[in-house]
Amino acid sequence: MSPALSVNxxxxxxxxxQAAPKVIDDLSFDVGPGEILGMVGxxxxxxxxxxxxxxxxxxxxxxxxxxxxxxAGERIDGLxxxxxxxxxxxxxxxxxxxxxxxxxxxxxxxxxxxxxxxxHLPMNAASARERxxxxxxxxxxxAPEERMGAYPHMxxxxxxxxxxLALAFACDPMLVIADxxxxxxDVSIQAQIVGLLRRMCRERGASVMLITHDMGVIxxxxxxxxxxxxxxxxxxxPADTLLREPAHPYTQGxxxxxxDMRRRVDMLPQIPxxxxxxxxxxxxxxxxxxxxxxxxxxxxxxxxxxxxGSCLAACWMPGDPSGFRPEATHAG
Amino acid sequence: MxxxxxxxxxxxxxxxxxxxPALKRLITRSPRxxxxxxxxxSFTVPRRSVFALVGESGCGKSTLARAVVGVERxxxxxxxxxxxxxxxxxxxxxxxxxxxxxxMIFQDPQSSLNPRWRVGRSVxxxxxxxxxxxxxxxxxxxxxxxxxxxxxxxxxxxxxPHQFSGGQRQRIAIARALSTRPxxxxxxxxxxxxxxxxxxxxxxxxxxLQREFGLTYLLITHNFAVVAHMADHVGxxxxxxxxxxxxADVLLADPKHPYTRLLLDTVxxxxxxxxxxxxxxxxxxxPINPPVGCAFQQRCPLATARxxxxxxxxxxxxxxxxxCHAFEERRLPPWRTSxxxxxxxxxxxx
Numbered sequence: 124m125s126p127a128l129s130v131n132x133x134x135x136x137x138x139x140x141q142a143a144p145k146v147i148d149d150l151s152f153d154v155g156p157g158e159i160l161g162m163v164g165x166x167x168x169x170x171x172x173x174x175x176x177x178x179x180x181x182x183x184x185x186x187x188x189x190x191x192x193x194x195a196g197e198r199i200d201g202l203x204x205x206x207x208x209x210x211x212x213x214x215x216x217x218x219x220x221x222x223x224x225x226x227x228x229x230x231x232x233x234x235x236x237x238x239x240x241x242x243h244l245p246m247n248a249a250s251a252r253e254r255x256x257x258x259x260x261x262x263x264x265x266a267p268e269e270r271m272g273a274y275p276h277m278x279x280x281x282x283x284x285x286x287x288l289a290l291a292f293a294c295d296p297m298l299v300i301a302d303x304x305x306x307x308x309d310v311s312i313q314a315q316i317v318g319l320l321r322r323m324c325r326e327r328g329a330s331v332m333l334i335t336h337d338m339g340v341i342x343x344x345x346x347x348x349x350x351x352x353x354x355x356x357x358x359x360x361p362a363d364t365l366l367r368e369p370a371h372p373y374t375q376g377x378x379x380x381x382x383d384m385r386r387r388v389d390m391l392p393q394i395p396x397x398x399x400x401x402x403x404x405x406x407x408x409x410x411x412x413x414x415x416x417x418x419x420x421x422x423x424x425x426x427x428x429x430x431x432g433s434c435l436a437a438c439w440m441p442g443d444p445s446g447f448r449p450e451a452t453h454a455g
Numbered sequence: 456m457x458x459x460x461x462x463x464x465x466x467x468x469x470x471x472x473x474x475x476p477a478l479k480r481l482i483t484r485s486p487r488x489x490x491x492x493x494x495x496x497s498f499t500v501p502r503r504s505v506f507a508l509v510g511e512s513g514c515g516k517s518t519l520a521r522a523v524v525g526v527e528r529x530x531x532x533x534x535x536x537x538x539x540x541x542x543x544x545x546x547x548x549x550x551x552x553x554x555x556x557x558x559m560i561f562q563d564p565q566s567s568l569n570p571r572w573r574v575g576r577s578v579x580x581x582x583x584x585x586x587x588x589x590x591x592x593x594x595x596x597x598x599x600x601x602x603x604x605x606x607x608x609x610x611x612x613x614x615x616p617h618q619f620s621g622g623q624r625q626r627i628a629i630a631r632a633l634s635t636r637p638x639x640x641x642x643x644x645x646x647x648x649x650x651x652x653x654x655x656x657x658x659x660x661x662x663x664l665q666r667e668f669g670l671t672y673l674l675i676t677h678n679f680a681v682v683a684h685m686a687d688h689v690g691x692x693x694x695x696x697x698x699x700x701x702x703a704d705v706l707l708a709d710p711k712h713p714y715t716r717l718l719l720d721t722v723x724x725x726x727x728x729x730x731x732x733x734x735x736x737x738x739x740x741x742p743i744n745p746p747v748g749c750a751f752q753q754r755c756p757l758a759t760a761r762x763x764x765x766x767x768x769x770x771x772x773x774x775x776x777x778x779c780h781a782f783e784e785r786r787l788p789p790w791r792t793s794x795x796x797x798x799x800x801x802x803x804x805x
Contacts, residue, residue: 165650165652165653166621166650279738281738282738309511309512309677310511310677310678310679310718310721310722310723311511311717311718311721311735312511312738313721313723314721314723314735315735317723336650336651337723338651338723339722339723339724340723342723342724343723376652377651377652380651380652380654380655381651381655381680382655382658382680382681382683382684383680383683384679384680384683384707384722384724387683387684388684389662390659390662390663391655391658391659391684392655393652393655393656393659394652394655394656397620397622397623397653
């Protein structure tokens with residue numbers, strides 16, 4: 124069975140000319156059938172752009188300069204806007220951060236749901252309505268039949284995000300791209316939405332690419348995690364291993380900088396500096412100016428992803444920071 | 456230290472009138488309507504400590520913060536800073552002294568800095584307003600020192616906000632807040648818009664500045680991890696009222712209000728992977744017509760008939776105070792013991 128999503132060598136540039144700065148640089152990853160891939164990184168790492176590139180929603184001057192995107196074995200990059208439109212909504216669903224931007228404020232939620240269903244599936248009005256009501260009750264909207272006539276502004280933020288989830292799953296997509304679906308919500312509502320996303324994914328056998336900067340959300344529902352830094356993969360691997368024993372110093376720094384509720388420390392470990400700006404990527408490993416383990420090799424040569432246990436990390440010296448001695452340079 | 460109270464909030468109530476216009480009210484015979492943003496809240500903050508107000512959006516924590524800095528007029532009750540009442544100043548000078556004593560940092564530094572002003576001008580603005588500098592040269596010098604104190608360079612004063620990252624902009628906002636040498640800094644979700652790595656930098660900066668300048672923080676947040684890291688005292692708000700308050704170590708180790716417990720349970724935690732969070736059911740009721748009885752009853756697993764008609768009051772429960780019938784009636788199950796925050800051990804190091 125081919126993966127639900129396969130991204131190969133994705134490169135996105137800012138502008139179309141030859142020397143245009145790369146925002147996403149040779150990014151490759153798969154999302155398996157029924158799998159939840161969490162994609163994390165700081166703002167500007169390129170995680171949302173990856174999602175937009177897959178959905179074919181890159182706005183100029185952003186330009187997909189290279190790579191292949193396949194959904195269930197079918198290539199979808201380079202498709203015409205019309206062809207892409209039938210993919211979005213039908214086989215690829217999308218959930219964005221702010222539910223108010225995904226919903227049309229002038230149409231009732233029932234209309235939006237039935238319209239989506241009838242655009243993509245051969246159904247008459249009555250059965251589309253039935254399906255919409257069933258979807259609403261599945262995502263936990265109380266009194267779904269009455270809510271069909273409600274406008275988005277009449278619903279709370281959490282309810283709106285539930286409706287957006289219903290829309291994303293309306294036509295049984297094989298892949299759902301969820302870009303910061305819980306960031307705008309309160310923690311108690313956030314837990315509801317994360318649980319719902321995981322349940323919908325499991326019950327309907329859809330794969331999810333979950334883009335977020337919240338490690339807690341990732342820990343809770345991702346099967347695998349991809350860590351992005353400066354438009355490239357820093358590390359990718361099973362969530363269990365990657366969160367417990369991150370191999371890349373950037374992932375280690377990210378995990379360490381989260382305040383721990385069980386252990387109060389005076390000062391939090393922090394990664395110094397900030398991510399390079401677009402076009403301002405340093406030579407060698409993009410992370411080397413902020414890395415405490417950087418050596419001459421890191422400054423000169425860019426590391427590729429190499430296996431480290433069950434993870435892949437783009438680092439010349441992946442692994443446990445405590446076992447590292449600055450004098451001992453790489454063996455290979 | 457116990458006696459040295461910097462900020463005292465006494466029975467503070469803030470309501471907003473959202474009634475229809477008088478004539479329409481008369482015709483439709485509808486009553487006046489009020490948003491009960493803050494209802495009868497009292498707490499004190501000792502000098503050089505951190506008081507965290509926690510709650511979900513709409514619980515009134517930001518309104519409370521605005522009342523503390525004097526932007527919002529209390530409907531009843533009052534706020535006092537170092538024994539002086541906020542509001543009702545008799546002279547401009549008295550008001551000005553108070554204003555320079557309280558500063559605020561907001562969630563989004565993008566919107567709290569003027570995009571058309573050079574950073575130096577923004578940072579110097581409070582100094583000029585409060586006439587704390589004699590001339591231009593002194594202002595430039597002070598601004599440079601402030602920017603260096605927050606980890607930027609004095610040359611950055613000549614740049615514009617858009618030339619900085621989100622974390623750096625928050626540093627600029629902090630520099631501006633510190634310019635008047637305030638005693639109290641009210642921080643409204645200071646790190647919510649930032650990435651975790653940047654959040655760690657800002658939290659560390661806030662702690663260092665607290666020591667250097669002897670600051671007191673009123674920290675408004677919904678992030679319990681930040682609370683556990685920063686706060687000495689915690690107040691949990693629900694629908695305008697404090698439902699639990701007390702020292703951070705005690706409250707987080709043994710929360711007694713069902714709402715606090717559910718909030719703590721919903722905190723996503725990378726260290727507890729694969730745990731099924733018990734999502735809190737339902738949503739907070741409207742503050743326009745708050746329910747009779749306990750505001751949390753609809754979402755509470757322990758609610759009884761008494762909770763539906765009698766509002767619990769904040770009562771002492773050991774070192775904390777809690778407003779809950781279930782606790783008073785000893786119906787509260789013991790709090791999970793396996794993952795208790797180990798806060799006491801680190802307390803000595805502070």
